[in-house]
Amino acid sequence: MDDKGGYAMLLTWNIIKWLLIAIILLNEVAAIFTVFREKRDIAATWAWLLVLMLIPVIGFIFYAFLGRKLPQRRLERIKSQTQLKLKKAVDRQKTQFQNMPRPKHSTVQTYRRTIMLFQSLDNAFLTRHNHVDVYTTGKEFFAHLFEDIEAATQTINIEFYTIYNDQIGNQLRTLLEQKAAEGVEVRVLYDSWGSMGVRKSFYDGLRKRGGYAAPFLMTHSNFIDFRLNYRDHRKIVTIDGQIGYVGGFNIGDQYLGLVKKFGPWRDTHLRIVGGGVYSLQQRFIRDWNATMKDPADRISHYGIFFPEIKIDKDQPDNDTALQIVSSGPEAPLENIKLGYLRLINAATDHIWIQTPYLIPDDSVLDSLRVAAHSGIDVRIMVPCKPDHPFVYRATQYYARQLANEGVTIYFYQKGFLHAKTVMVDDKMASVGSANVDFRSFKLNFEINSFIYDLEMTDHLEQIFVNDIRDSRVITPEMFAGMSRWLRFKQTFSRLFSPIL
Incomplete structure (x- = not known):
């Protein structure tokens, strides 16, 4: 050259x-x-x-x-929604609890402090008389949900992160079209990202019959508004203002265990009859009105949505007390995370948790460590298989850390575990949409039911015990025996925990 x-x-x-x-x-x-x-x-x-x-x-x-982040104008639409008819009732409750003499029974005192926390954080109304059923399989969940929808005579409100265009999604849509044609007010809110593949036209038949459907706070196209964060992760159904559903299930064939990748699907969902439905109804209406840009499309006639609850208060299984608590990026504090912290820090005997994603922030991580080192029986159950690789490796990392601190870690073996439950001391429990991770605490819109009932908490704990039979305890020695490459992937994934 x-x-x-x-x-x-x-x-x-x-x-x-x-x-x-x-x-x-x-x-x-x-x-x-x-x-x-x-x-x-x-x-x-x-x-x-x-x-x-x-x-x-x-x-x-x-x-x-x-x-x-979400544009400020969208967050303002959420913030601007008032608390409707429950605000005065919550204010009365706050005054009553503040003036209440200090109870001698420790359980009542624990309830009182937790209730007051949610009244302060989220204006959460305490409802004392509820009948609650628990569903752990998609088969029983969808069977009861569809039965209740078929019996609806006035209103059906549905809000899910995921409503897929598949077999069960189409069955639901057909049923909603039928009810709309009968004159029932039907409204559907869905997350445009969680319901990926579902176009606006999917609900044209419902709209033609007088129903309504819209993506939560988002555009109809994920190519225009392609945020993975700040999603509507809530799962709410209210029917005639009498029946409500809240928990972990979405609408799709995979939740029936029909998708080979996941296998049998294990989740936890509640069916509520009682005053708790008012709180679910209110949350839906606020989300709906925040989504509707045109005031004419918003719900303004509240009477039909808050009828007198038909429940026999004298029946022993109709006395479950609970609060519905919601959180989201528009709120100044992380309401559900603080609720989890309250439950963990109030425990004196045991804390049992099920979550598909275990990526706690430092406050939750330290609270679990303190509990474990204080002799409290801390058990956490997570899936044995991933649905998001980075998230799963980060979950393994934190499971390894907590196992080293004395926490019992279970890997659920029989399919995919999607339940989001916390049970404490046979006294209190939480069931809802929020995982124990940064995304649920900070980035997504979530909703949980916090339950104050010995029998219902015992029932949820028995479900946990049954799940142990289909789980494998992963000890610190077993984590240490994992390959260096796997442990590197876990540690590397953990670096991105705040944004997973």
Whole structure:
């Protein structure tokens, strides 16, 4: 090669080198600007800086899906929704509890403090007389849900993260079209990302028959508004203002165990008859009205949605006390996470948790550590198989850490475990949509039922005991015996915990 050719090659490499340096410098400046221009907690800030700086350019594609917050105008639509008819009742309850003499019984005192927490955080109304049924399989959940919908005469309100265009999704849609044609007011809220593949036209038949359907706070196209965060993860059904459903199931064939990847699906869902339905109804109406840009499409006639509850209060199985608590990125505090912390910190004997995703923040992690080292029986059950690889490896990492702290870790073997339950001391329990992870605590819209009932808590704990038979205890020694490569993947995934 002559001198001229060598000089040209050297010049080319110099240009490429300086071009790469310029791209990296621009990427670093853009990363700093992008992360710090929006208010977020310090853990998420450092996690996003790590992603954007270590993965130039491509990191910004991840950020477009996972990092962008909801526009302020959408959050304001949620914040602006008042608490409807329950506000005065909650205010009366607050005054009653504040003026109540300190009870001598420790269980009553624990109930009182927890109830007051949710009254303060979320204006959550305590309902004392509820009949609650628990469903753990898709077969029984869908059978009862469809039966109740078929019997509806006035209103059906449905809000789910996922409503798939598959066999069970089409059965539900057909049934809703039938009820709308009969004159029942039918409304459906769904998350546009969770219900991926379902187009606006999927509900055209329902709309033609007088029903309503809309994606929660989002555009109809995920190509335009492609955020993976700030999703509507709630699962709410109310029927005639008398019956309500809340829990972990969505609408899709996989929740019937018909998808080979997951196998049998194990979840926990509640059917509520009683005053708790009012709280579910109110949450749905607030979400619906926040979604509707046109005031004419909003619900303004509340009477039909809050009828007198038909329940025999003298029946012994109709006395479950509960509060419905919701949380989301529009709230100043992480209501459900604080509720979990309250339950954990109130425990004196045992804490049993089921969650598909175990990615706790430091506050929850430390509370579980304190409980375990204090001699409290802490047990956590997670799935043995992933549905999101990074999330599953991060779950394994935290399970390993907690196992080393004395927490008993179960890997559920019989299919996929999707239940989100917390049970404490045979006294209190929580069932709902919120996982024990950053996403449920900070990023998504969630709803849980917090239950104050010895028999119902005992029933949920018995379900946990039955699930142990289909689970495997993973000891610290077994975690230590995992391959270095697997442990590296767990540790690496944990770095992104605040944004998973």
